[in-house]
Amino acid sequence: MAANPNARRFPEGFLWGAATAAHQIEGSPMADGAGPSIWTRFAHTPGMTVNGDTGDVACDHYNRWKDDVALMASLGLKAYRFSTSWSRILPDGTGRVNQKGLDFYSRLVDELLDKGIEPLLTLYHWDLPAALDDRGGWLNRDVADWFAEYGSVLYRALDGRVKKWVTLNEPWVVTDGGYLHGALAPGHRSKYETPIATHNLMRAHGAAVKAYREIGKHEIGLVVNIEPKYPNTQSPEDLAATKRAHAYMNEQYLDAALLGKYPPELKNEIFGDAWPEWADEDYALIKQKLDFIGINYYTRSVTQATDSYPLKAGAVRQKLGTYTETGWEVFPQGLTDLLVWAKDRYGNLPTYITENGAAFFDPAVAEEGRVRDPLRMGYLKKHLTAIRDAIDQGCDIRGYMVWSLLDNLEWSLGFSKRFGIVHVNYGTQERTPKDSARWYSKAIETHGASI
Numbered sequence: 532m533a534a535n536p537n538a539r540r541f542p543e544g545f546l547w548g549a550a551t552a553a554h555q556i557e558g559s560p561m562a563d564g565a566g567p568s569i570w571t572r573f574a575h576t577p578g579m580t581v582n583g584d585t586g587d588v589a590c591d592h593y594n595r596w597k598d599d600v601a602l603m604a605s606l607g608l609k610a611y612r613f614s615t616s617w618s619r620i621l622p623d624g625t626g627r628v629n630q631k632g633l634d635f636y637s638r639l640v641d642e643l644l645d646k647g648i649e650p651l652l653t654l655y656h657w658d659l660p661a662a663l664d665d666r667g668g669w670l671n672r673d674v675a676d677w678f679a680e681y682g683s684v685l686y687r688a689l690d691g692r693v694k695k696w697v698t699l700n701e702p703w704v705v706t707d708g709g710y711l712h713g714a715l716a717p718g719h720r721s722k723y724e725t726p727i728a729t730h731n732l733m734r735a736h737g738a739a740v741k742a743y744r745e746i747g748k749h750e751i752g753l754v755v756n757i758e759p760k761y762p763n764t765q766s767p768e769d770l771a772a773t774k775r776a777h778a779y780m781n782e783q784y785l786d787a788a789l790l791g792k793y794p795p796e797l798k799n800e801i802f803g804d805a806w807p808e809w810a811d812e813d814y815a816l817i818k819q820k821l822d823f824i825g826i827n828y829y830t831r832s833v834t835q836a837t838d839s840y841p842l843k844a845g846a847v848r849q850k851l852g853t854y855t856e857t858g859w860e861v862f863p864q865g866l867t868d869l870l871v872w873a874k875d876r877y878g879n880l881p882t883y884i885t886e887n888g889a890a891f892f893d894p895a896v897a898e899e900g901r902v903r904d905p906l907r908m909g910y911l912k913k914h915l916t917a918i919r920d921a922i923d924q925g926c927d928i929r930g931y932m933v934w935s936l937l938d939n940l941e942w943s944l945g946f947s948k949r950f951g952i953v954h955v956n957y958g959t960q961e962r963t964p965k966d967s968a969r970w971y972s973k974a975i976e977t978h979g980a981s982i
């Protein structure tokens with residue numbers, strides 16, 4: 532008997548979409564009165580990105596936005612997660628509003644709505660205005676007010692047309708990459724700055740949510756990256772290292788936002804004297820009611836004790852594992868596991884998978900205009916099945932945004948890694964839906980029954 536196609540459909544109203552970020556796709560970073568961001572500066576600093584790649588052109592979305600929305604509609608997307616460039620809206624980071632920058636996003640939102648695509652707007656996807664970095668950036672406690680001011684400009688302009696707002700994308704990456712290891716903008720390497728940046732990011736998140744409750748009438752949440760940690764052995768050392776790594780990457784930010792405290796491992800086992808004592812009113816600001824959380828999932832980490840600084844934990848490559856071009860193990864069970872963990876720890880908040888995808892080596896566009904990407908199709912299939920398993924275990928998963936709509940600028944890795952379900956020829960800017968895009972369209976059309 533044929534399998535019941537309805538057996539594994541996703542819940543009614545499940546939001547199927549794709550995600551991007553301003554700096555990675557827009558190009559024209561200084562157009563129409565915009566100010567520079569820390570990524571404009573970082574990418575133009577010799578040696579900071581592969582091949583010296585920058586966001587000067589990227590996918591030229593700043594000029595091709597209307598065709599890109601038509602492309603989204605042709606794929607049958609029901610939602611589109613994007614971020615706004617803070618320094619397009621506020622070139623100096625605070626104060627003067629650049630109306631042309633605001634108009635760009637207003638036109639984009641109207642076009643999405645006209646095509647029946649729901650916008651999910653991320654206020655901060657790593658591109659802090661350079662003018663604010665000059666004033667200390669995430670190390671200056673005033674950044675909470677600066678961020679709330681920026682959010683309020685957008686809330687007043689777009690709320691109602693935008694009904695799902697995100698404050699921060701992945702505060703862990705911002706601090707671990709930008710302040711501890713220095714691989715990402717602004718390229719600092721300080722165990723002492725890292726907790727300060729973390730705390731101010733979370734204070735800024737709280738201030739932006741508070742401001743939204745005064746102005747907005749819809750939903751706001753936080754997006755975190757979660758990478759489940761599995762001990763390499765049951766030795767006390769590996770178990771302790773796994774606990775540290777889990778607290779540092781997975782618990783730290785949602786605990787602050789939802790529980791109003793940081794995991795004790797942060798001070799006691801990782802940062803020690805570099806972890807300041809924070810005032811109670813800070814925790815009260817950070818812990819604001821959220822309408823949803825967004826989880827970005829890519830891979831897991833089998834973890835062992837190492838002498839790494841300051842975590843003293845590291846990943847063990849799996850001999851029988853399958854790995855993507857970014858060196859991430861394909862492990863869909865980790866997505867099911869983390870969703871059940873989040874449900875149990877934080878009380879089954881409405882949850883969106885706000886990013887999931889993979890970079891594989893894609894062939895060039897074939898003569899017949901196809902891009903065969905079977906590994907990406909297999910990755911998406913396995914991870915959507917993992918989400919359905921989590922839903923079957925009671926997790927309130929409301930939607931899925933594939934990363935990414937387009938091949939785009941992969942931060943310090945430049946254009947060397949392709950995550951898109953749509954191929955971009957960076958020389959001609961031609962877009963070509965890959966086989967994975969066609970597969971994803973069918974999954975959307977059948978509410979998941981075709982997966």
Ligand SMILES: OC[C@@H]1[C@@H](O)[C@H](O)[C@@H](O)c2nc(CNc3ccccc3)cn21
Nearest residue numbers: 552700701704756827829886934941950
């Ligand atoms: O690397 C792929 C994407 C990236 O393009 C997005 O802008 C960003 O939101 C994003 N986050 C992750 C997962 N977290 C992560 C872990 C280590 C280094 C960098 C990102 C992957 N990605």
